[in-house]
Amino acid sequence: MGKAMRSTVLAWVLLLFVLAGCSEVPITGRRQLNLVPQSLITSMSLQEYQQFISQSKVSSDPQQNATVKRVGTKIAQAVESYAKAHGEEGRIAGFTWEFTVVQDSQINAFAMPGGKVVVYTGILPVTQNDAGLAAVLGHEIAHVFAGHGGERMSQALLVEMGGIGLDVALKQQPEQTRSLFGAAYGLGSQVGVLLPFSRVQETESDHLGLVFMAMAGYDPHEAVAFWQRMAAASQGKAKPPEFLSTHPADATRIRNLQNLIPEAMQYYKPTAAAPGQGQSPTPTPGKTAPATTFPPATR
Ligand SMILES: [Zn+2]
Numbered sequence: 001m002g003k004a005m006r007s008t009v010l011a012w013v014l015l016l017f018v019l020a021g022c023s024e025v026p027i028t029g030r031r032q033l034n035l036v037p038q039s040l041i042t043s044m045s046l047q048e049y050q051q052f053i054s055q056s057k058v059s060s061d062p063q064q065n066a067t068v069k070r071v072g073t074k075i076a077q078a079v080e081s082y083a084k085a086h087g088e089e090g091r092i093a094g095f096t097w098e099f100t101v102v103q104d105s106q107i108n109a110f111a112m113p114g115g116k117v118v119v120y121t122g123i124l125p126v127t128q129n130d131a132g133l134a135a136v137l138g139h140e141i142a143h144v145f146a147g148h149g150g151e152r153m154s155q156a157l158l159v160e161m162g163g164i165g166l167d168v169a170l171k172q173q174p175e176q177t178r179s180l181f182g183a184a185y186g187l188g189s190q191v192g193v194l195l196p197f198s199r200v201q202e203t204e205s206d207h208l209g210l211v212f213m214a215m216a217g218y219d220p221h222e223a224v225a226f227w228q229r230m231a232a233a234s235q236g237k238a239k240p241p242e243f244l245s246t247h248p249a250d251a252t253r254i255r256n257l258q259n260l261i262p263e264a265m266q267y268y269k270p271t272a273a274a275p276g277q278g279q280s281p282t283p284t285p286g287k288t289a290p291a292t293t294f295p296p297a298t299r
Contacts (some may be wrong), residue, residue: 025146028204035154042114049116059101068119071133072099078215107241111140113149126229131222138209148201196246210264217271220264224257
């Protein structure tokens with residue numbers, strides 16, 4: 001085969017390969033590259049997570065743990081119901097959700113493929129309440145649901161190996177694949193420090209996260225309030241909070257969230273929850289319950 005012919009064949013193989021490895025993100029409808037089996041990503045992620053936890057100080061505060069677990073579980077359940085209703089179970093297959101609070105003054109939170117979610121105690125003064133926490137967890141869970149880690153790894157595979165030899169990479173060179181995973185997912189040399197997702201992925205997680213928190217019964221308006229507090233938290237600081245180094249809370253982001261609120265409100269079902277759950281701030285005694293002010297059609 002001539003050189004030109006061979007590169008044409010390679011180009012076709014690559015194209016077919018990429019087409020076969022494309023999938024569509026629910027709700028946003030964005031096409032994404034998906035070349036790496038989720039089971040592989042999940043198992044690698046689990047090892048990184050366990051290493052991270054073994055090196056971290058897990059919070060022993062029962063209230064903090066209960067709050068993060070309660071809010072996280074509600075959102076995870078909403079996501080599972082959505083996935084089930086829309087034939088998207090594959091996206092969360094093999095997931096075991098776990099919500100861990102780490103005692104650390106960093107203003108940070110992250111989620112890993114497979115459903116492991118970490119919240120640093122330092123972010124709790126910014127989330128302030130269940131709905132603020134739901135904004136963070138909804139966003140983080142959205143990264144996981146949308147397979148952003150796998151997408152980033154797929155892009156790295158495509159760039160570094162030209163897509164050719166993926167089987168080799170995955171089956172016979174697990175070390176190399178692992179380092180690609182590290183590079184793509186950002187873990188490794190500095191455990192628990194994640195590379196920023198792309199702007200496209202961030203915007204998508206904002207979108208999905210807003211919908212997920214609404215599905216779980218948290219008012220999506222609280223996401224806007226949370227990001228405004230995040231922006232305020234960086235004012236006058238030489239070094240922005242860790243969460244902001246990967247999630248800039250700029251005007252564009254906040255405006256984008258505001259624009260998505262009408263869509264998210266269509267999914268919003270306020271829960272008749274115990275005080276402190278669902279809505280926030282907690283209605284002042286004597287005021288009418290928010291039920292009259294939150295019908296999705298009017299907001
Ligand atoms: Zn993010």
